[in-house]
Amino acid sequence: MSARVIDGKARAARLRQSVAHAAGKLKREHGLVPGLAVVLVGEDPASQVYVSNKVRQTQECGMRSIEHLLPEATSEAELLALVDRLNADPQVDGILVQMPLPSHIDSDRIVLAIDPAKDVDGLHPVNAGRIVLGKEGLVPCTPQGCVILAKEELGNLSGLNAVVLGRSILVGKPVALLLQNENCTVTMAHSRTRDIAALCRTADLLVAAVGRPEMVKGDWIKPGATVIDVGINRVEAPEKGPGKTKLVGDVDYEGAARVAGAITPVPGGVGPMTIACLLANTVRAACRIRGIEEPAI
Numbered sequence: 001m002s003a004r005v006i007d008g009k010a011r012a013a014r015l016r017q018s019v020a021h022a023a024g025k026l027k028r029e030h031g032l033v034p035g036l037a038v039v040l041v042g043e044d045p046a047s048q049v050y051v052s053n054k055v056r057q058t059q060e061c062g063m064r065s066i067e068h069l070l071p072e073a074t075s076e077a078e079l080l081a082l083v084d085r086l087n088a089d090p091q092v093d094g095i096l097v098q099m100p101l102p103s104h105i106d107s108d109r110i111v112l113a114i115d116p117a118k119d120v121d122g123l124h125p126v127n128a129g130r131i132v133l134g135k136e137g138l139v140p141c142t143p144q145g146c147v148i149l150a151k152e153e154l155g156n157l158s159g160l161n162a163v164v165l166g167r168s169i170l171v172g173k174p175v176a177l178l179l180q181n182e183n184c185t186v187t188m189a190h191s192r193t194r195d196i197a198a199l200c201r202t203a204d205l206l207v208a209a210v211g212r213p214e215m216v217k218g219d220w221i222k223p224g225a226t227v228i229d230v231g232i233n234r235v236e237a238p239e240k241g242p243g244k245t246k247l248v249g250d251v252d253y254e255g256a257a258r259v260a261g262a263i264t265p266v267p268g269g270v271g272p273m274t275i276a277c278l279l280a281n282t283v284r285a286a287c288r289i290r291g292i293e294e295p296a297i
């Protein structure tokens with residue numbers, strides 16, 4: 001058996017089209033162009049690539065992109081002052097501060113300073129709390145992307161046994177809560193979990209977000225299960241030539257694809273969905289801030 005490939009790149013392109021459509025409607029009917037401010041501190045090359053992708057895709061969807069590229073030496077006070085200015089700026093509907101921040105800046109303090117109504121990353125405790133309560137808020141992008149891809153494959157998730165590997169604030173915890181809100185029976189696993197392979201074999205839906213290259217093997221997977229691989233790990237690829245690298249997920253793709261019913265690839269799975277969901281959140285934030293009815297996305 002060979003698993004169906006869940007094409008995150010194609011699903012993300014469709015989501016961006018629907019964001020562009022919604023943005024067009026807001027412009028025509030309300031003269032509103034949603035704005036996304038992206039803040040990058042320092043010169044981490046991977047972060048620079050993400051930020052430039054976000055800027056390009058924001059503009060392609062007909063929205064305004066506001067970039068703030070700050071030097072590594074930026075102080076916490078300076079960054080807090082920028083966040084305050086963005087909170088107060090009516091042209092800015094969404095604020096994303098790229099993580100990780102340099103070690104001299106307390107990222108919790110920065111996230112707390114962002115107006116929850118503009119927190120398109122969904123990281124502020126107010127938005128995290130809204131997921132816990134099952135109330136409407138801004139949902140973090142990667143977890144939102146995981147649920148959309150799972151639904152794309154399975155339709156209704158109600159009653160499924162879901163296992164989430166990883167319990168980070170950014171990914172594992174919110175994914176588990178969103179899946180509970182979708183009426184899955186959710187088990188969260190982490191580095192202290194005993195017999196994680198046997199636990200994974202109970203999963204109709206398995207989400208892997210551990211940051212361990214190819215940790216999840218084919219024989220961990222229940223035949224026919226749906227596998228969502230969040231991991232993005234850059235590893236050496238000597239087969240491509242000396243010094244070359246490649247991206248792999250947290251799942252051993254070849255092994256898993258022989259057993260699973262459906263699986264997301266890396267790259268081309270959850271990654272592209274993350275940025276598309278960020279754009280969707282920006283449109284939602286722009287509408288909610290102004291009390292405008294949200295176009296369906």
Ligand SMILES: NC(=O)C1=CN([C@@H]2O[C@H](COP(=O)(O)OP(=O)(O)OC[C@H]3O[C@@H](n4cnc5c(N)ncnc54)[C@H](OP(=O)(O)O)[C@@H]3O)[C@@H](O)[C@H]2O)C=CC1
Pocket residue numbers: 142165166167168169170171172189190191192193196209210211212215230231232233250270271274
């Ligand atoms: N596609 C995308 O857009 C994004 C992808 N990512 C990727 O997702 C992955 C996870 O990211 P993130 O959640 O931020 O990572 P963290 O390092 O913050 O969290 C990792 C989690 O995995 C658990 N874990 C680590 N090792 C093991 C193990 N051997 N067995 C079981 N559990 C383990 C940890 O457990 P414990 O709590 O016990 O320490 C922790 O809960 C990374 O590969 C990252 O690059 C992240 C963000 C966005």
Ligand SMILES: Nc1nc(=O)c2c([nH]1)NC[C@@H]1CN(c3ccc(C(=O)N[C@@H](CCC(=O)O)C(=O)O)cc3)C=[N+]21
Pocket residue numbers: 049050096097098099100121141142232247266267268269270271272273274275
């Ligand atoms: N405040 C904040 N919010 C984030 O959402 C955030 C962050 N900081 N810091 C870093 C992580 C990581 N992240 C990714 C986004 C897109 C891809 C993506 O598009 N990946 C492509 C491949 C990209 C490549 O080739 O390098 C794919 O999987 O197909 C990956 C990872 C968002 N993050």
